[in-house]
Amino acid sequence: MSDLQGDGTGYMTQFFGKTNRSGLTRELIEALFPMFEEASAGAIAVDREARITWINHSYSQLLGLKDPTEAMGRPVRQVIPHTRMPEVVETGKPLLLDIMEHNEQQLVVTRLPFYDDEGNIVGAVAFVLYDDLQPLTPLVSKFRRLHQDLAAARKALARKTRGTRYSLGDFVGASPAALEVKRRARLAAGRDMPVLLLGETGTGKEVLAQAIHSVSVRAEKPFVGVNVAAIPDNLLEAEFFGVAPGAYTGADRRTREGKFHLANGGTLFLDEVGDMPLPLQAKLLRALQEGEIEPLGSNKVVSVDVRVIAATSRNLETMIADGEFRSDLYYRLNVLEIAIPPLRDRMADLGVLCEGLLEEICDGLDLRGEINDAGVAALSSYDWPGNIRELRNVLERALTMSEDGGVLDADAIFRVLPRSSVRLMSTNTPRPVRPLAQTIADAEAQAIEEALVATRGNRTRAAKLLGVSRSVLYEKLAKMS
Numbered sequence: 001m002s003d004l005q006g007d008g009t010g011y012m013t014q015f016f017g018k019t020n021r022s023g024l025t026r027e028l029i030e031a032l033f034p035m036f037e038e039a040s041a042g043a044i045a046v047d048r049e050a051r052i053t054w055i056n057h058s059y060s061q062l063l064g065l066k067d068p069t070e071a072m073g074r075p076v077r078q079v080i081p082h083t084r085m086p087e088v089v090e091t092g093k094p095l096l097l098d099i100m101e102h103n104e105q106q107l108v109v110t111r112l113p114f115y116d117d118e119g120n121i122v123g124a125v126a127f128v129l130y131d132d133l134q135p136l137t138p139l140v141s142k143f144r145r146l147h148q149d150l151a152a153a154r155k156a157l158a159r160k161t162r163g164t165r166y167s168l169g170d171f172v173g174a175s176p177a178a179l180e181v182k183r184r185a186r187l188a189a190g191r192d193m194p195v196l197l198l199g200e201t202g203t204g205k206e207v208l209a210q211a212i213h214s215v216s217v218r219a220e221k222p223f224v225g226v227n228v229a230a231i232p233d234n235l236l237e238a239e240f241f242g243v244a245p246g247a248y249t250g251a252d253r254r255t256r257e258g259k260f261h262l263a264n265g266g267t268l269f270l271d272e273v274g275d276m277p278l279p280l281q282a283k284l285l286r287a288l289q290e291g292e293i294e295p296l297g298s299n300k301v302v303s304v305d306v307r308v309i310a311a312t313s314r315n316l317e318t319m320i321a322d323g324e325f326r327s328d329l330y331y332r333l334n335v336l337e338i339a340i341p342p343l344r345d346r347m348a349d350l351g352v353l354c355e356g357l358l359e360e361i362c363d364g365l366d367l368r369g370e371i372n373d374a375g376v377a378a379l380s381s382y383d384w385p386g387n388i389r390e391l392r393n394v395l396e397r398a399l400t401m402s403e404d405g406g407v408l409d410a411d412a413i414f415r416v417l418p419r420s421s422v423r424l425m426s427t428n429t430p431r432p433v434r435p436l437a438q439t440i441a442d443a444e445a446q447a448i449e450e451a452l453v454a455t456r457g458n459r460t461r462a463a464k465l466l467g468v469s470r471s472v473l474y475e476k477l478a479k480m481s
């Protein structure tokens, strides 16, 4: 321990009486003080007037003082301009942890007042705990990471409680067409009426339905989605209205709640409503008109209060003309219609969509996802039959295949754009060999995308072309998104 006063522990008597204000003995303080002084990167003391009374060797070196004795008796601010020791002397309040700038260096400091036998402040002492922030970096980044995790978990929890993953901000786009969609969505959110969302596959119908729910008066109530096309026809009624106990003989004699019941008080999202068989259309209409449902095998009706948001990629008016959709149900559902344009009609949004989707893809992964102007231009040469879902898949594949995981350029995009896009110039870059499962999954995704291109997004026809059932196609599409 260095002592500019030169008399060993002499300065100690100068700082403390026999006991301090809180009753600590001088012995204890005398044992602690040298430890602190030695472990720290510097120590200094000032008197009641904030003039330096003592400074140790390491601090004078840290401050770059040629002759430390010259600092004695000088106002501490003259020597350390950013110190807050005068404030400690003035208020009597310790500053336990602070970061102080000195000559472009950041010092982590602690400052404590000290008292005489009568409890009067007679000065302050300060220790430099760290003379750079480096040792604290792991601590600070761990704290930041935990903080971010906590914020993400809180957000996810809030969404889970509401049953939604998306809010209006998640519907990305600033083109006039996208802004009009958002304007109508806000209108829909403000009024408790049925909404019909029209748009091709992957245009964001579900994103929008959840967003409308999350800003509506029903936001705190459940959001329940049913994809009509993904459920075999013979199970749809039970899925919608539930099953009373004992309705079926055999193993499963339990009550099963239907989606209407689960959505009670909230929003029921009917995706691909155009795929609903006619007999069920009649039952749905009745449920909407009466606000009552009758679970399968029960002879009791149950009141329900749900707001229906329906969506379809099919032309319901043509279906009505062909006798495939009930016009009375159509008018019941179509009180407020929102037509979501396909991606090819809002190419101005490509850049911002890429930014948002890349961020989403890279979230939680050790990947950097960026795309340059040439990459975006390459994307705009394609007409996107699978819309934003397909754009997301293309970006994901491009990122996985890009060797440095860095900025996606035109080459990286052309390498993964579906070959069926006739407008593309193909690059002859050979594809790296990848695990078989991934190659098969990609080939399957490509076949599905080609079928959707051929049918302009009509999934019933695409499933037929692929020789799979509609529900299998939906299952595969869900895995692709």
Ligand SMILES: Nc1ncnc2c1ncn2[C@@H]1O[C@H](COP(=O)(O)OP(=O)(O)OP(=O)(O)O)[C@@H](O)[C@H]1O
Residues within 6 Å of the ligand: 170, 171, 172, 173, 199, 200, 201, 202, 203, 204, 205, 206, 207, 208, 271, 313, 353, 356, 388, 389, 392, 481
């Ligand atoms: N405007 C948008 N901004 C950002 N992401 C979007 C947008 N629209 C869609 N997406 C993303 O595209 C994917 C498909 O969206 P979504 O499921 O809402 O489409 P959809 O129209 O309901 O499709 P489908 O008719 O096939 O069910 C999701 O990953 C979603 O996050």
